[in-house]
Amino acid sequence: MADKAIQKLIPSRAAAKKLFQNQKRNCFTDVSSNSVSAVRLIANAVADRTDNAPSAASVSVPKTIDDLPGPSGYPVVGTAPEYFRKANRGQMHEVQRRFHEKYGKMFKEKLGPVTNVSIADPNIVEELVRKEGVYPFRPPYDSWILYKKIRNQKAGIMSSVGPEWHKLRQSLAKYTLRPKTVAEYTDVMNDVADIFVNRLRFLREKDGDVENLHSELQKWALECVAGVILEEKLGCLENEIEPRVADFIKAVGNMFLTGHQLMVFADVHKKFNTKPWRTHVEAWDTIYSFATELFEKKIDEIQNGHVEKDAVAGFLRHMIAHTKLDMDEVYVNTTELLLSGVDTSSHALCFAMYNLAKNPNAQARLQHEVDTICKGNTCTSANLQNMPFLKAVVKESLRMYPVIPINARVMQEDTVLNGYVIPKNTCVLLNGYTMGYNEKYFPDPESFKPERWLRSSGDEKHPFAMLPFGFGSRMCVGRRIAEQELFLTLTKMTQSFWMEATGDIETTLRTVITPKERSSVHQNLTSSNTSSQRFQFLGPRGRAMITCVLERLF
Template sequence: MVTARRMLQQALRVSGRGAFPLAKWMERWAEGLQGSKALRSLDDMPGPSVASFAYDLFAKRGLSRLHELQLEGLQRYGPMWKASFGPILTVHVAHPTLIEQVLRQEGLHPMRSDLSSWKDYRKLRGHHYGLLTSEGEEWQAVRSLLGKHMLRPKAVEAYDKTLNSVVGDLIAKLRFCRSPEGLVSDIASEFYRFGLEGISSVLFESRIGCLDQVVPEETERFIQSINTMFVMTLLTMAMPSWLHQLFPKPWNVFCQCWDYMFDFAKGHIDQRLTAEAEKIARGEKVEGRYLTYFLSRMGLPMKTVYSNITELLLAGVDTISSTMSWSLYELSRHPDVQTALRQEVLSVLEHRKIPDAADVARMPLLKATVKEVLRLYPVIPANARVIPERDIQVGGYLIPKNTLITLCHFATSRDPAVFKNPDDFQPSRWLAKEESHHPYASVPFGVGKRSCIGRRIAELELYLALARILIEFDVKPDPEGVSVKPMTRTLLVPENVISLQFIER
């Protein structure tokens, strides 16, 4: 009850978005804690009607505004509400304490939302599931194998030289594509290629030409396939499968994108394994640090290797592209933070120009900057869980097993009851000892067993790239630029093109 009272007091201090619905909800939640007899059912939970939610999605807002609907749901109904998305009933949770309650009850083999269209495609083509689509013991087995090489800090540090090589090519590409005034148009596009080149170097220990002056056609097509697939994911998941017969285009385009992505990954995997087999035939020693090498030697079926590498390829790209774009967008508009961050980097490196993983550990402002960017612009604006084993209690409600629960990270991290001045870019909030935050208030990579397995590699790539860019350039806004807002494309991405000036230092 102490926690409930503290949360209620916090809710009553909310200003600027109408605290009354939140305060009333917190009162009901506090009452619900007094005993299981007071537990409410889903029938008691507030939320929009099916027609109202459909109107918000498709007529008023569109699927690109799903993150904003989180904020509206929080304001209208409080931190818990239900809504129907196509055939799916979802419970939305938008408070760190409630998110923690859900994640602490997720069981031995946590389940995300059922990516039904992704799984339907794999069944159709006879592919195996990868980390993003598998569940239960199958997921746990692969997760444990990959975790040894992707989550242990010492193992990840070994990739810094590989990633620094890619960062060096990024710097050269930025110089090449600048206008005479130093303007680079559509930086997200350049960082997308950088992200793909980085994850490819880790997966294959080879380069695929994303940062060449002329990008190979097959690589460019792979990038477009990822973009289109994520757009089609929302449509295909919202449509019952029988609608695919009446409106086949979204499903057909979705499958074509996945076909190419699987073929692209399989081609690179087979190329690497063939080269190794030839070395062995010549009596040469074969060793490597790339992830395909480890997976191929763990006795997994090749279909499982293909699926996991394909999913890891697409999972790492948007994280890098979006976070890099937003980081430099905000730093260009906050020159005082940019200056302080550059001074930190130069101080740690002294007379060197290329940081490594050990250097990054001594750059708290750099880490705080990335953490603040991910709070404002979480790559995954909403995560989800399904608890199949049992009913659970969350916020005074009894949630039946197999209910889809959406964890509204965007709304939580933009809630003034959780963060002061939530829309402001303030990396210092993560450094101030007097300012503490609930550990589940901003969890852009997830928490626990189902957290992002590529988190440490992605963070290292981000840190190395941002540090190097600030050493080489002063980053300034586009003189003719406008304010850019986020939009939902399954993931959260910039709504408009971000262009920035990179002025040589």
């Protein structure tokens, strides 16, 4: 019976040929066999259902990717012009959000040579990640791969895929994701938080303002991650910093910016040596030059016994002593860990500070929790276990401003998602930003409400509606480091200042979500101090982001 039902439901030879052609047009790379396997997948699904169904007429056959709605786009370039229009530059997360509003929770679009499928529904996200194999394929930027080829470099944790990625992941995760190991860096991170707060005070007394908050936050982030990886103080928050440090920070920003610009047609940019490509290569060269200099210096200290016996071992020492990575792999992976901790953590802290400044009730509640648990002392790892509202603040801020607003997967085999057969090698975008602003999953999504994440709220959330650090084996390898940095520094800021704000932050996307240069935001940091001195944290191009009036005293 099943065989007869299948014969009726499988397309005719002419229809199958048309299906093959359609699938070929929609696949990511070589798809000569994809359409055949897609039809087999449909046939198998029909067979399974027909065996248990009263009649073939009641069987629902999976649809193909061609049946998905989505924007039509233009020949060759697809929807790429939509993202590069002046009003939409740096707004891919918002463009995707608008597409979902128009086409639903799942749509397809041709973006340059690639046909992507975008999803913004936690049930479909869960369906996808539950079906992933041992090596989930999160595609790195083509520009990263091209750079490594021209420099003959190995891929690192950010840029590798398949078994190579899995080997690196296993080597790093045993240290970066182990809570006990990360807790050992509490003192390092608290020291940097103290320096950061004192830096703000110094700039107020010296200049009356902070010319570039964005820069100060990046320096804070680099100082933190260097302490964890290298056990080094780079002096990022000193009055005068080494030009090489400033060049490295700038290069990280340029690399992420141009990487996003080169997301489509990277090979064409390389062939014609365009300005974005040249800037991209120069940025990577600067990053590796500076990182290699730091690593060689540290390795020399280790080999000559110049490391303090009681010092907490940094991740570089862990990798050398306890993994099977060769030195080229150690260099590449420590470099990628070092650079990935700069823009991500700095922007996450900026948005958390902004959200607290805009929401005084939440800030007062956090202040009360910090005062109650820490009692005016430096926060410890044990204290953090008893500070649920602090963690809720960070989680809610990441919902509204996820560092990586759009994640991605490339299908390793033909896969049925939400009733559609998605061919092997298709790139699927996971729109966390869009889900984070969906009223269905987060009531009143435009409002900052940390309490929604507390157990006492009784508000059950879909576990896949918000995944700012990814999921499973593809979860961000630096997640626990980043979270602890944010927790400890927010605690120190809460102990030191009261924050107020007027104006709104606008965002732009340059791989990571970033405060837009032209945002107009003012924040006050006050306390019961009788002083009325003001100082400003100015963003790029002199845009005010924080105005500090008074310190908070204990």
